[in-house]
Amino acid sequence: MGKRVGMEVAIASAEAAALCKFDVASVYPITPQSHVAEHLSDIVADGRVDASFITVESEHSALSSAMGASATGARVVTATSSQGLLFMSEVMPITSAMRLPIVMIIANRAVSGPINIWNDHSDIMPMRDTGWISFFADNGQEVVDMVIQAFKVGEDRRVMLPVNVNMDGFQLTHVVEPIIMPDQEEVDKFLPPYEPFATLHPDKVVSMGTLGMPEFFTEAQKSKNVALVNSKKVILEVWKEWEKQFGRKYEPxxxxxxxxxxxxxxxxxxxxxxxxxxxxxxxxxxxxxxxxxxxxxxxxxxxxxxxxxxxxxxxxxxxxxxxxxxxxxxxxxxxxxxxxxxxxxxxxxxxxxxxxxxxxxxxxxxxxxxxxxxxxxxxxxxxxxxxx
Amino acid sequence: MNTAMQNPKSIESFELYAPKLATKEEFFVGGHRACQGCGEALAIRLMCKALGKDTVITNATGCMEVISSVYPTTAWNLPWIHVAFPNSASVGSGVEAGLTALRRKGKIADRRIKSVAIGGDGGTMDIGFQALSGAMERGHDMLYVCFDNEAYMNTGIQRSSGTPFLAATTTAPAGKVVPGNQVWKKNLPEIMVAHNVPYVATACQSYPIDFMNKVKKARQVKGPSYIHCFVTCPTGWRSPSETCIKLGRLALETGIFPLYEVEDGKYRMTVEVPEKRRPVQEYLKGQGRFRHLTPDQIQVIQERVDIEWDMLMIKVQNSKSRAELRAKRAK
Incomplete structure (x- = not known):
């Protein structure tokens, strides 16, 4: 049974990722996401999750490294905010095109200028068309639940898409809330190990991210759209399963x-x-x-x-x-x-x-x-x- | 009729001697769309032979991804990924982190697979510079190879920080007032040495055995390594395709692109250069990009090359490896 705890939501989001036993975290710090970055590195440094933590030099590299790791078949988490998300924007549509089910925790923050570190949704809205599944949480409990759900949805063979979980910067990230934290056994029961479709490994050679000429590009775009549209069925299924197991109901x-x-x-x-x-x-x-x-x-x-x-x-x-x-x-x-x-x-x-x-x-x-x-x-x- | 055909046991007999030097197995296969006389495609083929099977390649956007991966075809017989232009080093570092974590956790077979990231001079020295610096500084067990053909060839020969002084490119043209690129080439191998990378080397497609030896050495390094491979681009250099190898040799023999390695901080020349180096003019004259140069300008280049050479020689003669310095302290 999960335990009701008082926990800062940013930290709780990292704890939720830890319950999913990620293999690699690749995160660059930015306010108000920084507690997520810090806590993920704590989790790895304390050996609570056997994972590699990549201390990248930018958000562009955070998502790029996440893609490289995900392409080897690893379960990968990243997190960002605001300018960082915009810096990632070059890589975001490629992540979804390559069908890499990375989970990104976003501490939503205003986009500059003038520079402002506080909350709104001007960072995620320009990312609307990048082909990611996008969840929005109301409160800390939903953040925790959605991070765990995100891995299950994204990694489903019928989906294979990256998922971002949006939590309001400060209003949620820096607030201590009562949260029912699921226990490891419950999460293990809910979330099966990730079974990637194709990986970068010499035993089965593949080329990923090849050049799409006009003859194929439209088909590639449509297939991404179909994947997004079809993912809703799986999301509803996963939410039903969540409700059954954890008793908390989720609806679009x-x-x-x-x-x-x-x-x-x-x-x-x-x-x-x-x-x-x-x-x-x-x-x-x-x-x-x-x-x-x-x-x-x-x-x-x-x-x-x-x-x-x-x-x-x-x-x-x-x-x-x-x-x-x-x-x-x-x-x-x-x-x-x-x-x-x-x-x-x-x-x-x-x-x-x-x-x-x-x-x-x-x-x-x-x-x-x-x-x-x-x-x-x-x-x-x-x-x-x-x-x- | 050449010597090899007359005498199958001669040194020039490829069938007899080459398999001892390089595997016949091809990991970068023919049928790709590179230009005739492309030094980069040749260098990649050699690099893959030296790396062998247990390798994952991350390719920056550039000529090589375009010519080798037109969907639904691929020239790659190694696991290969291309994401974007500026992030080959960071994707490659993620590949390394992923493979390491999965191996440690027993999710993949317990054997070392080397992550190798590659990019052109633009993708490495300019737009990918930050990602490269980060990946090298973090100490990933990965090799980065820059294939430097001295301009953005894929987009149409625009200048990069790898473009040599006074070379004409489409964004640094030989104009009536400004004669080509106005600054000296960035010395990226030196910047990589300053990252305390255990193994840094320069290479060239015209010295295949030297290049492959360096790739093999870099592969063995547990940690980051960097090879800067100078490659001919007949299209961008306005040079005949058949001079691909010759130009690489002239770049060495004139001292314009010396071949050396820096192991644990110690510099060593790997291919000998004649004591009396050829004048730079011999290298410059065969290339359309330098056609506009006046004798005075060639003299300016000659002096700079001489000075750079002397500076490199000072490092070769005086540098010590960290291991040597440690041993000295212990005495």
Whole structure:
């Protein structure tokens, strides 16, 4: 049986990777991921996991080394944040194209400039199209669970894709939370040893990462897309299995008090918990309001979204990043596009919130609901709480 | 009719003597798309022969990945991976870390497999420089081989930090005001020596046995090793394909690219250079990239080559290995 502990979430994420008995960790330190890097190296240095820890000289090399190790058949974990993730971005689409099931723990942080070490989602959003499976955690428990699930999903022969687990920098990484830490026996039962499809070994010679001419490139891209789309079935299967074994339920979109809701907020990451309190407060006042929380960003859960918005008249999408000069936040434009063909779709408004660590208190979400109630904002999207 | 055909037992008989020097087994096979007279493709073939079967190759983006891995074909008979341009050293260090961990944990057979990363001068000396420095500094059990043909040949002969002084490239053209590349070639082998890498060597496709011996030696090193292999590029150098080997020899005989090794800090020349070195002009004149040079400019190059040679000789004559210095202290 797992044990309920009080643990800093960054450390807990590294502990979760340790429960998965990784073979190689390749990590470059960056705030607010640094406790993950430090704790992974502690775990290796203390011999708690028999693994190689590569103290790379950059994030570009962190993911590159992770790929080299993964290609030999090793179970590999890496972690990063913000500029580090952007520095990795050259390698990310190659990781998914080569179908290497690396797990990356991301402590989400604003992208410079101005330089800012605090939380938002402007680092992961530009990585949306790199072909990785993308999980978003609400709290420390979800971080731990999702790291373990990520190995199982990514390494499934029907999937063979890299997975990133997103946890909000500081808001989650540096917070001590009550977490039920699964024990080794439970994780061993849940997660089988990694059986790679092809490896770099002289006993069976392969060439990996060959040149794709125009005659083959489109097919390679489509096959990556099909793999991503098809991975959802496995993710749902793994989450069912998790629920059965550990009793905690995971869904691509988690609905909170939406049964008779006319208005709904939509969040990703740790702000979902603050939003829940706002919903409770508004419910007390008689407002028919609920909350949708996206846990699975890629592959995007189209069917689940359509089901979740049934009966909702106004959907207020919150974004922790902006697509500059575009249609609003990236989550907003995805949601609007996903619901375009739904005949009875809600009116959708967009608030860009909590950039670079700007706090959004419960009252903020209550105000957003009130503003959204009309189904239209005074501008196409609003930088919530902005001065001037 | 050549000597070998007249007398099958002569020194020139490939069938008789070559198998003693190099395996007949091919790990980098024919049918690839390299240009005629490509020194790099030849050097890679030799390198693979010297490395043998228990090797994993990581290839930086460049001519070699393009000519050897057009899907669904491959010229590689060794496990091979290509990821991107700047990260061959870091991918190779991951390969080493992965193989080491899996071997230790009993997940793969218990035998040493050498991780070997390769790249061109651009992928090694410029964009891959940081990754190379990191991999060498971390002490991975891996060999890095830079195949230096002195410009970005794959993208169309643009200058790199390996391009020699005054050579014409497409981004350092021989213009009316500026005559080609304006700076001297970066001395990467020396920078690798400064990383305290146990084994550093220079090599050239024109000296196959010397190159293969160095590869074998580097393979034995438990830890990082670095070989800087000078390779002819007829396309980029504007030189006839059939002068591939000749140009490599002239680079040595003029002192432009000396062949040496640095073992545990001690310098040693591995291929003798005639006491009276050939004038650099003999090397420069056969190449279109130096066609624009004036006698004065050639003189400037000659002086620099002479000085660099003298500096290298000072190291060859005076350097001591760390082991020698340790022994001296013990006395």
């Amino acid at each position: 979109i988690q609905s909170y008090r939406t049964e008779d809701a006319e208005i709904a907020l939509l969040t990703m990451g740790s702000m979902g918990e603050t939003a829940e309190i706002a919903i409770d407060e508004l419910r007390k006042q008689g407002v028919k309001v609920g909350l949708l929380k996206i846990k699975l960003w890629r592959p995007f859960p189209f069917d689940e979204l359509k089901k979740a918005v049934k009966g909702i008249k106004v959907l207020a999408v919150t974004d922790r990043a902006c697509s500059f000069g575009g249609p609003g936040g990236p989550v907003f434009s995805e949601i609007r596009s996903a619901l375009y063909d739904v005949p009875k779709r809600p009116k959708i408004v967009n608030f860009i919130i909590g950039l670079g660590g700007r706090d959004v208190p419960m009252e903020g979400f209550m105000e957003m609901v009130q503003k959204a109630a009309k189904g239209k904002l005074s501008e196409p999207y609003e930088f919530y709480g902005v001065r001037g």
